[in-house]
Amino acid sequence: MLVFILSLANFAIGMGVFVAIGLLLPIRQAFGLDETQSGLILTIYAVTYAIGSPVLVALTGARSRRNVLLIGLGIFALSAIMIALAPTAQVLFGARALSALGAGMVTPVTAGVAASISAPERQGKVMATVFAGLTFAQVLGVPAGTWIGYTFGWQSAFWLVAVLSIVCIAGIARFVPHDLPFEVTGLHSLGEALANWRGLLVIGFTTSFLGSIYVIYTNIAPLLESRMGYERDGITFLLILFGLGAVVGNYLGGWMADRVGPLRTLGTLCLLQIAIMPAFSFLPYADWMLAGVMILFAVAGWSFVAGQQVRVVRMSGNPPTVSLALNAAAIYLGATIGSSIGALAIGALGPDSLGLIGAGVAVIALLHLLLSHRVAHRG
Incomplete structure (x- = not known):
């Protein structure tokens, strides 16, 4: 039950984060925002999370894991209520920053708890189960929240997020032991982690x-529109397939990490992406072929989560919770960098370049994996 509650907490977090993507248009209309301003709804969250999560995890490193989760979920629930009641765009942006701080306390700590309660040979499976909540939030929570938002008003989706967060608070209070063992950390732990270049690698x-x-992924909609002639329904269908593939990949990655180890798992996934991504540079295909490519792309992409988290816990040389917070920050950094590279590629070379550029970055990722493994073991 404990693992389920942790996964449910991540579901609430994921829904609160990603449902804003599906509701950008009504939110923009409600506050009179242009496209650039509405983009701040996502950017503010990502930047605040990347900076705030490691700091808050370090600052709360001496508190019980249950209390940290309760505080983080409380902040997240409050932020969802503030968003639903926001009278101005400034309050909305501030509430999104607050939600990032709450989420930044919850997600890394759930991973730390998962690592602490599982035997080494089962860490991958447990990590995958805990993080399945984030994956299901994209597959089920976001479409459901978007539908609710368009049907009953965009604020209703955030009221739902607040209710889910409160349910998770009750579950955490009931099922997470107060005396769960953990390694005490502080700001000095974060400083040491940031100075540990091998761990950062x-x-x-x-x-x-x-x-x-x-x-x-960030540019998939314009790519499909320009090269496949897809409109709303076609793009939505492929995104649903991507989400289903992500769910499969999340569990498959945990299984692989336990069976063959994180390094082999991640190396295999890099090679698969190097092979799969160029297909996006040679559209159009038959619909069924593109659907197959999209599913493989998602499975290979989301299989990395559990294996990398197990690897970070074992190899970074830092306290697990601090390392996992830095790893969570690295997720948003990667999304920002990748999105920027894709936008530059479209502007300079056109949308057909995305697959080959993505594969090139995957080659860099593979070299990065091998280098970091070698350096970490030498250290």
């Missing part, structure tokens, strides 16, 4: 690998 693989994926 290990964690940085998250950025390079996700960067390769987001070269394509």
Whole structure:
């Protein structure tokens, strides 16, 4: 039950984060924002999370894991209520920053708890289960929240997020032991982690690998529109397939990490992405072929989560919770870098370049993986 509650907490976090993507248009209309201003709804969250999560995890490193989760979920629930009641865009942006701080306390700590309660040979499976909540949030929570938002008003989706967060608070209070063992950390732990360049090199693989994926994923809608002639329904269907593939990949990655080890798992995934991504540079295909490519792209992409987290815990040389917070920050950094590379590629070379550029970044990720593994073992 404990693992389920941790996964449910990540589901609430994921829904609160990603449902804003599906509701950007009504939110923009409600506050009179232009496209650039509405983009701040996502950018503010990503930047705040990347900076705030490692700091807050370090600052709360002496508190019980249950209390940290309760505080983080409380902040997240409050932020969802503030968003639903926001009278101005400034309050909305501030609430999104607050939600990033709450989420930044919850997600890394759930991973730390998962690592602490599982035997080494089962860490991959447990990590995958805990993070399945984030994956299911994209597959089920976001479409459901978007539908609710368009049907009952965009604020209703955030009220739902607040209710889910409160349910998770009750579950955490009931099922997470107050005396769960953990390694005490502080700001000095974060300072030591940031000074540990070998550990940062290990964690940085998250950025390079996700960067390769987001070269394509962020720009998938205009690519499909221009090369396949897809409109709303076609693009939505492929995104649903991507989400289902992500769910499969999340569990497959945990299984692989336990069976063959994180390094072989991640190396295999890099090679698969290098092979799969160029297909996006040679559209159009038959619909069924593109659907197959999209599923393989998602499976290979999201299989990395559990293996990389197990690797970070074992190899970074830092306290697990601090390392996992830095790893979570690296996720948003990778998404930002990959999206920027994709946008530059489209501007300079056109959308057909995305697949080959993404594969090139995946080659860099593979070299990064091998280098970080060698350096970490020498250290």
